[in-house]
Amino acid sequence: MMNKEQYLASLRKLKPVIYCNGRKIESVVDDPMTRPHVNSAAMTYELAHDPEYNDLVVATSSLTGREINRFTHLHQSTDDLVKKVKMLRMIGQKTGTCFQRCVGLDALNATYIVTHKVDKECGTSYHERFVKYMQEVQEQDLMIAGSMTDVKGDRSKKPGQQADPDLFVHIVERRDDGIVVRGAKAHQTGMVNSHEMLILPTTNLGPEDKDYAVACAIPVDAPGVVHIFGRQTNDGRRLQGDIDTGNAEYAIVGGETLTVLNDVFVPWERVFMCGEYQYAQEYVETFAAYHRQNYGGCKVGVADVIIGATAAMAEYNGVPNVSHIKDKLIEMIHLAETMYNCSIACSAEGHKTEAGSYYVDTLLANTVKLNCTRFMYEISRLAHDIAGGFIATLPYEADYKAPETRPYIEKYFAANPRIPTEHRIRMARLLENMTGGTALAESMHGAGSPQAMRVMLYRETNLEHKKKLARKLAKIEQ
Ligand code: SF4
Numbered sequence: 001m002m003n004k005e006q007y008l009a010s011l012r013k014l015k016p017v018i019y020c021n022g023r024k025i026e027s028v029v030d031d032p033m034t035r036p037h038v039n040s041a042a043m044t045y046e047l048a049h050d051p052e053y054n055d056l057v058v059a060t061s062s063l064t065g066r067e068i069n070r071f072t073h074l075h076q077s078t079d080d081l082v083k084k085v086k087m088l089r090m091i092g093q094k095t096g097t098c099f100q101r102c103v104g105l106d107a108l109n110a111t112y113i114v115t116h117k118v119d120k121e122c123g124t125s126y127h128e129r130f131v132k133y134m135q136e137v138q139e140q141d142l143m144i145a146g147s148m149t150d151v152k153g154d155r156s157k158k159p160g161q162q163a164d165p166d167l168f169v170h171i172v173e174r175r176d177d178g179i180v181v182r183g184a185k186a187h188q189t190g191m192v193n194s195h196e197m198l199i200l201p202t203t204n205l206g207p208e209d210k211d212y213a214v215a216c217a218i219p220v221d222a223p224g225v226v227h228i229f230g231r232q233t234n235d236g237r238r239l240q241g242d243i244d245t246g247n248a249e250y251a252i253v254g255g256e257t258l259t260v261l262n263d264v265f266v267p268w269e270r271v272f273m274c275g276e277y278q279y280a281q282e283y284v285e286t287f288a289a290y291h292r293q294n295y296g297g298c299k300v301g302v303a304d305v306i307i308g309a310t311a312a313m314a315e316y317n318g319v320p321n322v323s324h325i326k327d328k329l330i331e332m333i334h335l336a337e338t339m340y341n342c343s344i345a346c347s348a349e350g351h352k353t354e355a356g357s358y359y360v361d362t363l364l365a366n367t368v369k370l371n372c373t374r375f376m377y378e379i380s381r382l383a384h385d386i387a388g389g390f391i392a393t394l395p396y397e398a399d400y401k402a403p404e405t406r407p408y409i410e411k412y413f414a415a416n417p418r419i420p421t422e423h424r425i426r427m428a429r430l431l432e433n434m435t436g437g438t439a440l441a442e443s444m445h446g447a448g449s450p451q452a453m454r455v456m457l458y459r460e461t462n463l464e465h466k467k468k469l470a471r472k473l474a475k476i477e478q
C-alpha cells in the first residue's frame with residue numbers, strides 16, 4: 001500500500017494534459033489550484049498507515065489474500081459495506097471535503113458484478129480480464145477515477161439520435177489489438193490526481209446504440225486525453241491567502257474536470273464491455289447505488305465539521321446556551337445522523353452477488369442520496385442562521401493583515417472576550433467555504449440528480465404489496 005509521499009511521487013510520474021483558467025497545469029502536486037485536492041485524496045493513502053484506522057482503511061484482498069487499501073477492495077461481506085461507510089465518514093471529518101477516491105472504488109465494484117453477468121449470459125471473457133486488471137489496481141494501489149457521466153447533449157435524445165455522435169463516449173474503431181474511443185465525460189471527480197479512469201456507460205441503451213456500450217480503463221495521461229479543470233466557488237482565493245480560503249489545506253469538493261477523449265486507443269486487456277448494450281442500464285444502476293450509499297458517510301463527515309464550526313461560532317459570538325440555538329444544533333445533528341442511518345442500513349441489508357462480492361440494498365441506497373439533496377441544504381441554512389451575517393460581509397484577509405486596518409477589524413469584530421478575533425474570522429471563513437456554492441450543488445447532483453433517485457425509489461418499491469396490506473386491513477376483497 002502506498003503512503004502519502006509515494007502517492008505524490010506516483011502522480012509526479014504522470015503527464016496529463018490539464019487546462020485551467022487559460023493555462024496548462026504542469027504539476028498537479030505543486031500547482032496551487034490542484035494541490036488541495038491532491039492533499040484530500042492523499043488522506044486515503046496516509047490513513048492506511050495509521051494503526052488507529054487500520055480496521056477501516058485496510059482490507060484483505062479477495063484475489064490475492066494480501067493487505068490492500070479499502071479503496072481498491074471488492075466488498076466481501078455486509079461488514080465490508082458498513083466499514084466503507086464508516087471509513088468515508090471518518091475521512092470526511094478530517095478533510096471537510098470530498099476525497100474523490102470512492103468513485104473509482106464504486107466503478108470497480110460495479111464492473112466486477114456486471115462483467116460476471118455479461119460473461120455468464122453472453123459467453124464473453126470480460127470478467128477474467130477485469131480480475132487481472134483489478135489485481136493490478138490493488139497491487140499498485142492505484143487511484144481510479146470512475147468515469148460515468150457523459151456530457152449528454154440534448155437531454156430528450158438517446159446517444160445515437162444526437163446531432164453530434166460524440167456527445168456520449170463511443171467506440172469509433174475496433175482493431176485487432178483493441179478499440180478506439182471518442183467523446184467526453186463531465187464532472188469528473190478527482191480525475192487530475194488519479195492514475196487511471198474507468199469508463200462506463202451513463203444511460204440505458206438500445207440495439208442501435210451498441211457502440212456506446214463501452215467500459216474500459218485508460219491512463220489519465222494516455223495520448224488523446226485532454227482535461228479541462230472546473231471552476232469552484234471562490235477558488236481564486238487559493239492564490240491569495242490562507243484565511244480567506246476557509247479550508248486551505250483541502251478546498252471544497254472534488255476538483256472536477258471535463259475530460260475529452262480524442263480517439264483514444266485502448267488495448268483489449270483493458271476493455272470490459274464492448275457492445276453489450278442490454279447491460280448498460282444495470283451497470284449504471286449498480287454503480288449509482290454504490291455511490292449513493294457513500295453520501296451518508298462522506299457528507300456526514302463533512303456535516304460533522306459544519307456542526308462543529310456552527311457550535312463554535314455560537315460560542316465565539318457569546319451565545320452558546322441560548323435555547324433556539326441549541327434547538328437548531330439539535331436539528332442539524334438529527335439530519336446528519338439520519339443520513340448516516342440510511343447508509344448503514346443499505347449496507348447492513350446488502351447481499352451477496354453471483355460474482356461473489358457484496359452489493360448494497362438499492363432501495364435504501366437511493367434514500368441516502370435523496371436525503372442528502374435536502375438535508376445538506378438545511379444543515380447549511382441552519383449554520384448560516386446561527387453564524388450570522390458576519391460570514392457574508394467579512395473584509396479581505398489582506399485588510400486584516402494590513403497595519404492601517406487591522407486594529408479596526410480586531411476591535412470591531414471582537415465578540416466573546418475569551419476568543420481572539422482571528423479565531424472568529426477563521427471559523428466564519430471555514431463555514432462560508434463549506435456551506436455555499438459548489439459544495440451545495442455537489443450535494444444535489446453528485447451520484448446523480450434527485451429525479452434519478454425518485455425513479456429508482458418508485459421502481460424498487462413494491463406498491464402492489466403495500467396496496468394488498470391496506471386492502472386486508474380495510475376488509476376489501478380483491
Ligand atoms: Fe467520495 Fe463523497 Fe467525494 Fe463521492 S462526494 S467521491 S462519495 S467523498
Ligand code: FE
Nearest residue numbers: 098189446447
Ligand atoms: Fe461526489
